[in-house]
Amino acid sequence: EAQVTQNPRYLITVTGKKLTVTCSQNMNHEYMSWYRQDPGLGLRQIYYSMNVEVTDKGDVPEGYKVSRKEKRNFPLILESPSPNQTSLYFCASSYGPRDEQYFGPGTRLTVT
Amino acid sequence: GESVGLHLPTLSVQEGDNSIINCAYSNSASDYFIWYKQESGKGPQFIIDIRSNMDKRQGQRVTVLLNKTVKHLSLQIAATQPGDSAVYFCAETRNTGGFKTIFGAGTRLFVKA
Numbered sequence: 001e002a003q004v005t006q007n008p009r010y011l012i013t014v015t016g017k018k019l020t021v022t023c024s025q026n027m028n029h030e031y032m033s034w035y036r037q038d039p040g041l042g043l044r045q046i047y048y049s050m051n052v053e054v055t056d057k058g059d060v061p062e063g064y065k066v067s068r069k070e071k072r073n074f075p076l077i078l079e080s081p082s083p084n085q086t087s088l089y090f091c092a093s094s095y096g097p098r099d100e101q102y103f104g105p106g107t108r109l110t111v112t
Numbered sequence: 113g114e115s116v117g118l119h120l121p122t123l124s125v126q127e128g129d130n131s132i133i134n135c136a137y138s139n140s141a142s143d144y145f146i147w148y149k150q151e152s153g154k155g156p157q158f159i160i161d162i163r164s165n166m167d168k169r170q171g172q173r174v175t176v177l178l179n180k181t182v183k184h185l186s187l188q189i190a191a192t193q194p195g196d197s198a199v200y201f202c203a204e205t206r207n208t209g210g211f212k213t214i215f216g217a218g219t220r221l222f223v224k225a
Contacts, residue, residue: 004155033213042201043156043215056210090155097211098144098163103155 002027004104006091012110013081021076021107023091031094032074033058033101034066036087043090049074050097081111124222131189133219135202138183142204142214147176147187150199150218159187159200189221197223 004025013019025032030051035043035058045058049068063085065077074093078085088108092101125131137145143164148156162169162176162185169176175188185202202216 031211035215040217042217043203045213045215048210048212050211058212059214092155097205097207097213100146100158100161101156101213103157106155 002102004091004093004102006104006107008107009105010108012112014112015082016080019078019081021089021109023074023076023104024072025093025102026072027093027102028071029093029095029102030071031097031099032068033092034064034074034076035090035092036060037090038087046076083111085109086111121217122220122222124224125192127192127194127223127225129192131192131196131221133187133200133221135185135216136183137185137204139204139206140183141208142206144205145176145178145185146203148201148203150201156201192223194223194225197221
């Protein structure tokens with residue numbers, strides 16, 4: 001089954017404790033993105049990747065890192081989480097930037 | 113800053129009526145537009161897309177219209193059904209050296225039986 005998976009689905013952590021949210025797709029897509037979704041603000045792109053080893057900032061990259069060492073995986077790293085990073089995070093992938101994106105199920109992160 | 117926006121945050125329609133959801137964008141560098149549907153507790157799902165060299169595209173019960181002159185995008189849903197109740201997002205791909213995807217804030221569609 002073609003899908004985007006994210007782990008964990010739910011995470012409660014404390015300020016400053018490094019965490020990684022994994023994202024994996026099995027569709028051989030080149031374009032992958034991370035978004036955060038906050039009430040009233042829609043989805044905002046954090047980082048995107050055009051292909052392996054090619055990543056670029058979206059609109060809200062501060063406080064986040066990503067890597068793309070393999071085509072299928074695109075982890076999101078929060079080196080020192082803060083409460084303002086409490087949000088619902090979605091990973092997505094597509095063949096290219098001008099194709100429909102397939103979204104993962106979301107990761108709800110709470111930073112206390 | 114520039115963003116993809118909405119004309120209405122919520123829309124309530126009677127079952128069987130047609131729905132029109134609007135979206136404005138402000139960056140002429142955007143060349144690909146897409147509508148997503150998001151149901152509660154799920155990630156967004158693709159509905160329909162349109163490239164900037166087109167004015168209209170039709171799918172099953174859905175039509176997207178693009179007016180580049182006024183930078184306006186709309187989604188029309190024919191014969192709206194209760195299962196269409198969800199939040200709808202427009203999004204644009206902006207070609208400015210990279211390929212950012214910009215989402216609007218969303219419109220919640222309520223379908224009354």
